[in-house]
Amino acid sequence: MxxxxxxxxxxxxxxxxxxxxxxxxxxxxxxxxxxxxxxxxxxxxxxxxxxxxxxxxxxxxxxxxxxxxxxxxxxxxxxxxxxxxxxxxxxxxxxxxxxxxxxxxxxxxxxxxxxxxxxxxxxxxxxxxxxxxxxxxxxxxxxxxxxxxxxxxxxxxxxxxxxxxxxxxxxxxxxxxxxTRSMGVALTSCTVPAAGKPTFDIGDREMEFGVGIHGEPGRRRERLKSADEIAEEICSTIVTDLGDAARGPGLLFVNGFGGTPLMELYLMYNSARQIFEKHGVSIARSLVGSYVTSLDMAGCSITLSRLDDELVGYWDAPVHTAALRWGM
Amino acid sequence: MxxxxxxxxxxxxxxxxxxxxxxxxxxxxxxxxxxxxxxxxxxxxxxxxxxxxxxxxxxxxxxxxxxxxxxxxxxxxxxxxxxxxxxxxxxxxxxxxxxxxxxxxxxxxxxxxxxxxxxxxxxxxxxxxxxxxxxxxxxxxxxxxxxxxxxxxxxxxxxxxxxxxxxxxxxxxxxxxxxTRSMGVALTSCTVPAAGKPTFDIGDREMEFGVGIHGEPGRRRERLKSADEIAEEICSTIVTDLGDAARGPGLLFVNGFGGTPLMELYLMYNSARQIFEKHGVSIARSLVGSYVTSLDMAGCSITLSRLDDELVGYWDAPVHTAALRWGM
Known part of the structure; x- marks a missing residue:
């Protein structure tokens, strides 16, 4: 470690x-x-x-x-x-x-x-x-x-x-x-300091699809796919789960798990945004970065929140914290 | 990769x-x-x-x-x-x-x-x-x-x-x-997408002390030390290099290289702050996060900038960018 x-x-x-x-x-x-x-x-x-x-x-x-x-x-x-x-x-x-x-x-x-x-x-x-x-x-x-x-x-x-x-x-x-709906994928494990070794083993060409934020198992282990293929499966799962309500304005939040650079997160955002738009979602607000992490795990999650005018107003309202800050 | x-x-x-x-x-x-x-x-x-x-x-x-x-x-x-x-x-x-x-x-x-x-x-x-x-x-x-x-x-x-x-x-x-003075240390290599493999090899218990932001060699390769020992060497190098000018108000910026979680960056900040204060630096402003990264490299750098009233005023002035935002 x-x-x-x-x-x-x-x-x-x-x-x-x-x-x-x-x-x-x-x-x-x-x-x-x-x-x-x-x-x-x-x-x-x-x-x-x-x-x-x-x-x-x-x-x-x-x-x-x-x-x-x-x-x-x-x-x-x-x-x-x-x-x-x-x-x-x-x-x-x-x-x-x-x-x-x-x-x-x-x-x-x-x-x-x-x-x-x-x-x-x-x-x-x-x-x-x-x-x-x-x-x-x-x-x-x-x-x-x-x-x-x-x-x-x-x-x-x-x-x-x-x-x-x-x-x-x-x-x-x-x-x-x-x-709100989210789903994540891990490319590597995280390492808990007190454990001193990776939480799980994963092959050089594998990903954990649907991983949890503690490295807990998701839907399946499979070969690493392209960003577009990964985003396609996550976004369509989210849209299917939301049903008709998915259409209309939404907040798209692409979240890094800690070990994935911003360059890849914005690339995933680019894929996810286009896929959601095809499904009738209009991306009204966006957030990209490592905010809900799993220590040093490489991977990301995609979150879609349906918005209405009231929720947009609250999202845009001033905030001053260590990690999120705007309007003040 | x-x-x-x-x-x-x-x-x-x-x-x-x-x-x-x-x-x-x-x-x-x-x-x-x-x-x-x-x-x-x-x-x-x-x-x-x-x-x-x-x-x-x-x-x-x-x-x-x-x-x-x-x-x-x-x-x-x-x-x-x-x-x-x-x-x-x-x-x-x-x-x-x-x-x-x-x-x-x-x-x-x-x-x-x-x-x-x-x-x-x-x-x-x-x-x-x-x-x-x-x-x-x-x-x-x-x-x-x-x-x-x-x-x-x-x-x-x-x-x-x-x-x-x-x-x-x-x-x-x-x-x-x-x-302004900075110095960094890497625990892992980064992987450039077009290269497809790590930029450099590094042992399981080694760090690259003084690493550059492209993974280029620093001062030496040595065994991984404690956070306090790492911070001590970086901070005293910075203070020595600045000379008497190091005393007084400063901005302490602990920067992650991309693969290091915030929990560790704040721990390094805690070490560095105490060491600088012993050297007569008064930490007037702080920034902690992964802002100047090397893709997915694990590691961090410590930066100290001497401040005066004019510089504090400019640092505090409103900014609205994707990565830094305050006052608006």
Whole structure:
């Protein structure tokens, strides 16, 4: 394993220290590294909290700030944060208007966020499950929550910033999740620092089609195809799953898993955009980059979110986080 | 080689098509993919043009837009753009106030930008050479221009946006370059698509210390050390090279080479920040991410730019490009 680190035990805390120091204008660290939070809270705003295993950076810590999350709870790499992390975060950032947990659909995350929600006051939850690759997975009952979670966090974050109430935010989050589909493909494995070796073996000419963001198996292992062939299968799966609703304006998000350069991500975007347009999707907004990663895994996912005028407005609203910033 | 592509011959043009389509609100493509330019020019402003081999994305195309470059000329991967690309760009984006070329110090780039400058009207040049690792290199006489180039482009870009004249911009660019030092380390090689295999071999426990952004050799090959040890050697080299001038406010830029996850980059930032502070540097501004890459190479570089109030003002000024955006 070749990584920049000092000791396996301190990878997460040292990285969090650096992260918060680099963004000390907008972020602060909770006690015992339990969470990353917005430096200045907005009284009366519903607090948004997300989190999950580390290794997906910039998700979720990089999405804390004006117009998105109020706090993010980082677990160890690919390991759910503990309920006390979410409880501590909720206590710290809930200014009285309640708290919405945004949770990716993995059994550990769902269980731990559930426990924290039960033991905290005024908490509701949205669970994301945008991955169309498989129904159940290594760590999931039902579909996995993957890159589309960023879209939910951006849109719900903008609505919360504008004063929307807790119940309405939950409804909005569920609506965005239901309008969002993703699927990914891996060319290489990731390597978890504590494991010290690749999570899975993969041949020199193979890809894992439908891979999860922890390197968990997808639909099948097969020979590496061209970018157009890969995009064709992902995009038509997404369009088929959305049905007639796929037609019309959408957000196209091509997400790198960490080890894939931007040059290839934009090439995939180029393929995906043309394929979606043939299916009647009009690409109204775009995002390309490595935002929901799997450590150093080479690969990418394609996400399509259906948009309407309200959602476009929230997507375009000002945001100031470490990873996403515009309008301010 | 495992990459997302359709054909080696069209990697660059397909990627550029995707890039400009994803950012069509701010960018346009020159004829025959010769350059990427700002969609809307600002008459009377000095035009800033950079470029170089592709494979370093988001540099330079991702830095075209309000507050930075007016155009960027992409060569084939790790290959200088041709003079006619820069001439076409200059003709297209020079609104009459002249043109400044910002050129990384590589023999091919310097030669081709020189030829274009001689054959165009009203062009001056700044050559960046911030890499303290080696004096001469595989493709360079003198020091290489690496990640510090982004700092030059941001600061000169802000000054140009505010109306500074051509000669003053050249002086400012040279001053920022002289105040900037970088050094990098590689854990893996990159793979150029047309070559189809890694640029260099490296052992499972080795690193290339002082590596260039094309994978060219640095100071030495040695066993992989801890993050703190790596940061210590890079930072003290930078501080020694800057001399007394290193003390005081600085910009710390930890740059990923493409295959290194953010978690590790923030950990390196955490190490580097503490080391610089011990040397009397006060970290006034920070940037962490993969901005000046070497395709899929795992590794990172550390850049320190000395700042004064004027430079801080330009660094903070609004920018709207694909890769850097704030204040608008």
């Amino acid at each position: 070749k990584k920049f680190l000092n000791s396996i035990d301190t990878v997460l805390t040292e990285s969090l220290d650096g992260f918060v120091a680099a963004h000390s204008d907008i972020l602060a660290l909770g006690d015992e590294h339990k969470f990353v939070r917005r430096k200045i809270l907005k009284p009366g705003k519903v607090a948004l909290i997300s989190g999950g295993g580390s290794g997906h950076e910039p998700l979720h810590g990089g999405l804390v700030g004006h117009g998105m999350l109020d706090a993010a709870c980082p677990g160890q790499v690919f390991t759910s944060p503990t309920p006390d992390q979410m409880m501590a975060a909720a206590e710290d950032v809930n200014t009285g208007a309640g708290c919405l947990f945004i949770v990716k659909n993995y059994e550990g995350d769902v269980m731990n966020f559930d426990m924290a929600a039960e033991m905290s006051e005024g908490v509701m939850q949205v669970v994301t499950n945008d991955d169309v690759a498989v129904e159940d997975s290594l760590y999931t009952t039902g579909r996995r929550g993957v890159a589309g979670t960023l879209v939910v966090e951006k849109i719900v974050g903008a609505a919360a910033e504008q004063g929307m109430g807790l119940k309405e935010l939950k409804t909005l989050g569920s609506r965005v999740n239901a309008a | 495992k990459k997302f592509l359709n054909s080696i011959d069209t990697v660059l043009t397909e990627s550029l098509d995707g890039f400009v389509a994803a950012h069509s609100d701010i960018l346009a493509l020159g004829d025959e993919h010769k350059f990427v330019r700002r969609k809307i020019l600002k008459p009377g402003k000095v035009a800033l043009i950079s470029g170089g081999g592709s494979g370093h994305e988001p540099l330079h195309g991702g830095l075209v837009g309000h507050g930075m470059l007016d155009a960027a000329c992409p060569g084939q991967v790790f290959t200088s753009p041709t003079p006619d690309q820069m001439m076409a760009a200059a003709e297209d984006v020079n609104t009459g106030a002249g043109c400044l070329f910002i050129v990384k110090n590589y023999e091919g780039d310097v030669m081709n930008f020189d030829m274009a400058a001689e054959m165009s009207e009203g062009v001056m040049q700044v050559v960046t050479n911030d890499d303290v690792a080696v004096e001469d290199s595989l493709y360079t006489t003198g020091r290489r221009g690496v990640a510090g180039t982004l700092v030059v482009e941001k600061i000169v870009g802000a000054a140009a946006e505010q109306g500074m004249g051509l000669k003053e911009l050249k002086t400012l660019g040279s001053r920022v370059n002289a105040a």
